Amino acid sequence: MSNQLLPITKLPVGAVPASVLVCGDPARAEKTAGFLQNPRLLSQNREYHSYIGEFQGEEVLVCSHGVGSAGAAIAFEELVAAGAKRMVRIGTCGGIMPKVKDGDLVIATSAIANIGYVQETVPPYFPAVADVELSMALRSSADAAQYGRPVHMGMVITRDTFYGGLNTFLTPSYDLLAQANVLAVEMECAALFVVGALRQVATAAILAVDGNVLNTPESMDDYQPHREVVHEAVTAEIEIALAALVALK
Numbered sequence: 001m002s003n004q005l006l007p008i009t010k011l012p013v014g015a016v017p018a019s020v021l022v023c024g025d026p027a028r029a030e031k032t033a034g035f036l037q038n039p040r041l042l043s044q045n046r047e048y049h050s051y052i053g054e055f056q057g058e059e060v061l062v063c064s065h066g067v068g069s070a071g072a073a074i075a076f077e078e079l080v081a082a083g084a085k086r087m088v089r090i091g092t093c094g095g096i097m098p099k100v101k102d103g104d105l106v107i108a109t110s111a112i113a114n115i116g117y118v119q120e121t122v123p124p125y126f127p128a129v130a131d132v133e134l135s136m137a138l139r140s141s142a143d144a145a146q147y148g149r150p151v152h153m154g155m156v157i158t159r160d161t162f163y164g165g166l167n168t169f170l171t172p173s174y175d176l177l178a179q180a181n182v183l184a185v186e187m188e189c190a191a192l193f194v195v196g197a198l199r200q201v202a203t204a205a206i207l208a209v210d211g212n213v214l215n216t217p218e219s220m221d222d223y224q225p226h227r228e229v230v231h232e233a234v235t236a237e238i239e240i241a242l243a244a245l246v247a248l249k
Contacts, residue, residue: 005043006078006081006082007078008045008046008048008074008075008078009043009045009048009050009063009074009075009078009079009082010043010044010045010048011042011043011048011050011063011078011079011082012042012043012082013081013082013083014082014083015042015052015082015083016042016050016052016061016079016082016083016084017052017058017059017060017061017083017084018059018083018084018085018086019058019059019060019061019084019085019086019245019246019248019249020060020061020062020063020079020084020086020087020088021060021061021062021063021087021088021089021090021238021241021242021245022062022063022064022065022072022075022076022079022087022088022089022090022192023062023063023064023065023089023090023091024064024065024066024067024072024091024092024187024188025064026047026049026064028064028090028234029049029050029051029062029063029064030049030051031234031238032051032062032090032238033051033053033062035055035238035239035242036051036052036053036054036055036060036062037053037054037055038053038054039051039052039053040052040053042061046066047064047065047066047071048063048064048065048066048074048075049063049064050062050063050064051063055242055245055246056242056246057246058245058246058249060242060245061079061084063075063079065188067162067187068160068187068188069115069116069117069118069158069160069187069188069190069191070115070116070117070191072187072188072191072192073117073121073191073192073194073195076191076192076195076196076203077195077199080195080199080201084201085201085202086131086134086201086202086203086204086245086248087192087196087201087202087203087204088134088138088203088204088205088206088241088244088245089108089188089189089192089203089204089205089206089207090205090206090207090234090237090238090241091186091188091189091205091206091207091208092186092207092208092209092210092225092230092234093106093156093184093185093186093207093208093209093210094184094185094186094209094210094211094212094213094218095183095184095209095211095212095213095214096157096174096177096178096182096183096184096185096212096213096214097152097178097181097182097183097184097214098178098212098214099150099152100150100152100183100184100209100212101150101209101212102209102210102211102212102227102229102230103149103208103209103229103230103232103233104149104150104151104152104208104209104233105142105147105149105150105151105152105206105207105208105209105233105236105237105240106151106152106153106154106156106183106184106206106207106209107135107138107139107142107151107152107153107154107204107205107206107207108130108154108155108156108183108184108186108189108204108205108206108207109129109130109135109153109154109155110127110128110129110130110154110155110156110193111128111155111156111157111158111186111189111190111193112128112155112156112157112158112172112177112182112190113126113128113158113190113191113194114157114158114159114160114170114172114190115158115159115160115187115190115191116160117190117191117194118190118191118194121194121198122194122197122198126194126197128158128189128190128191128193128194128197129193129197130189130193130196130203130204130205131196131202131203131204133202133248134202134203134204134244134248135153135204137204137244137245137247137248138204138206138240138241138244139151139153140244140247141240141241141243141244141247142206142240144243145236145239145240145243147236147240149233149236152183152184154181154182154183155181155182155183156182156183156184156185156186156189156205156207157172157177157182157184157185157186158185158186158187158188158189158190158191159172159185159186159187160187162187162218163218163219163220164217164218172185174213174214174217175214178214184207184209185213186207189205189207192205193205202248204244206237206240206241207237208230208233208234208236208237209230209233210223210224210225210227210230210233211223211224211225
């Protein structure tokens with residue numbers, strides 16, 4: 001292990017294991033650490049909090065990446081530089097299709113990259129696609145877990161905007177996206193999948209649904225992510241993701 005600390009996350013180079021979970025919320029990273037044996041805080045800087053431990057004999061790290069693709073991509077890049085070989089995002093999303101409801105889970109196989117980060121990083125029309133093997137490991141793990149609520153698998157859209165402004169020609173239509181079978185909206189998957197493609201590491205994502213934006217747009221009045229049904233879905237996705245990583249050991 002090197003004594004070098006990476007500049008933004010303060011992760012020690014060589015200290016990050018192959019298997020990594022990433023999430024937006026530092027509190028979710030701490031919660032996830034509670035599922036590990038012998039967890040310890042590895043690094044903490046800005047919104048990037050990293051914990052390392054073991055799960056069924058496999059060394060695993062969980063790192064928070066904050067909200068939004070640009071900052072999250074910094075974490076993904078530095079995690080790879082520090083040793084990560086496969087990364088699974090355990091996040092939340094808003095359902096777009098009517099069938100995607102509160103407390104469901106979504107395994108994102110690809111993401112529409114409606115974000116500035118991807119426009120500045122790869123050529124136009126570059127696809128943001130999850131690793132097939134890792135995604136199928138999530139599917140198998142979810143099936144074995146018998147979560148008790150639907151687990152959807154397919155495309156999501158990654159956006160920079162949460163609370164909307166004016167509608168412009170770049171503002172996605174949730175009605176059209178629902179007709180195109182786009183399952184959900186979130187803010188970081190496309191960046192994760194693109195970093196994975198560029199750095200040749202396996203990436204995937206499983207997301208807990210905390211509302212449906214098709215008929216209830218994102219607003220401070222309507223958004224309620226701290227309900228029990230969401231808490232249960234987040235717990236389920238953590239367990240599913242950990243089992244998937246171990247399965248690919």
